[in-house]
Amino acid sequence: MEFISLKNVIKQYDDGQVTALNRLNLTIEKGSFISIIGPSGSGKSTLLNMLGALDSPDAGEIVIDGINLAQEKDLSDFRRDKIGFIFQLHNLLPNLTVEENVEIPLIATKLPEKEKKERALKYIEAVGLLDKKDTKPNKLSGGQRQRVAIARALVNNPSIILADEPTGSLDSQTGQMVLDILKNMHEEYNVTLIIVTHDNDVAKLAERTIMIKDGQIIEDKQN
Template sequence: MNARRTDSNSLIALEHVGHAFDQGRIVALHDINLTFGEGESVAVLGPSGSGKTTLILVMCGIRTPTRGVLRWRGDPVTTLRQWTDLRRSQIGIVFQEFNLFPTLTASENVEVAMFGMGLSSKERRRRAEDALETVGLGQRTTHLPQELSGGERQRVAIARSIINNPTLILADEPTGNLDSANASAILDLLFDLQRARGATLVMVSHAPDLAKRCKRLIKMKDGNVIDQVSHAREAVP
C-alpha cells in the first residue's frame, strides 16, 4: 500500500478512500479511487449528501479518511504536518461561504495565507495587493468584507487561495451564494487562473453546465463515484 506509484502524470490520487462519521454509522465516502492529473480541470457533480464536500475536505487534509490512502505525486500523505505544508504551499481552497475574517481588510485576509512562510510584512502586503489586482480588486484592498459585495468577497477568497501559486485549486460550490451574473464571472476567473498557472482545478457543484467547461466530469451519489466522463479537449468558455 505504501509503495510509490509510478504514474508521472498524477498530482493527487485517492486509493480505496473512505470516510465515516458517528463511529462509523454514517458513511460519507465509500471506497473512492480517483486520480487527478497535472493541469487538469475536473467537475464533481452530485446532489446534496452525495459526498462532494467531504471529498474536497479529504483531498486537502482538513478531514482524515477512515480508510485508504491519499498520494501526492506518488508519495503517501499520512501526517497532519504533511497536509499543513501542502495547504501552505501547494493547495488552494475556495469555499462557498468565503470564510473571510470580518475585522481584516481584503489585503489582510489574503496575507493570512502567507503567515509562517518567513516573509516580511512589506512583502506579504505587496503579494496580497498583486493577487487582488489579478482578480480585479486592485482598488478594494483596504475594504472590510462587509464593505464588499458577495462577488467581491469571493474574489478575495480566490486571491487568498492562489497567493502561494498552488498546483491544486479545490473549489467547493464557489458560486453557490452568488447571483447568476457574479457566478458566471467567478467561474470565468477560476478557469482563467487555472489555465494561466497550469494548476489542477477540482470544483464541486450542483450545476450540470459546469461539466461542459471541464476536461473531466465525476458524478457522485450516496458517497460513491457512479460515473466518469472525459472530454477530448477542454471547452473554451
C-alpha cells in the same frame, strides 16, 4: 502523469452512522481541470476536504504529488505550499480587512512583508476589488466576499486549486469572472483545478466530470 490518487477511501461521521465516502477510488492527472457534481449530501465537500488535507480518511490511501498524506506528521506545509482552497462558505475573518484576509496564506512563509503585500494586491486587483482592499468582509456583498476568498486561495501560487461551489452564490456576470480567473490559472500555470458545482454549465467547462452519489463515483466522463 498520475498526480493525485485515492484508493478505497472511507470517511464516516457520527460514530459511523453516516458514511460520507464509501470506498472511493480516483486518480487525477497533473494540470487537469475536473468538475465534481452530485446531489446534496453525496460527499463532494468531504472529498474536497480530503484532497486538501483538511481532514483525514478513516481508511484507504491518499497520495498527492508523491506525498502519502497518512505518513506526514505535519500537513500544514503541504497545505501552504500546494493547495488553494475556496470554501463553500467563504469563511473570511471578520476583523481583518480584505487585504489582510488575502495575506493569510502567506503569514507562515518567509516572503518579505513588501512582497506579501504586492502579491495580495495583485490578486485583489485580479478579482476586481482593489477599491475594497481596506474594507472588512461584513461590508461586502456575498459575491464580493467570494471573490476575496478566491484571491486568498490563489495568493500562495498553489499547484492545486480546490473550489467548493465557487459560483454558487454569484450572479451570472460575477460567476463568469470567477470562472475566467480560475480557468486562467489552470491554462497559464498548469494548475490542477477541481471544482464542485451544482451548475451543469459550469461542470461542462471542465475536461472531465465526476458524479458522486452516496460517497461513491457513479459516473466519470470526458467532456
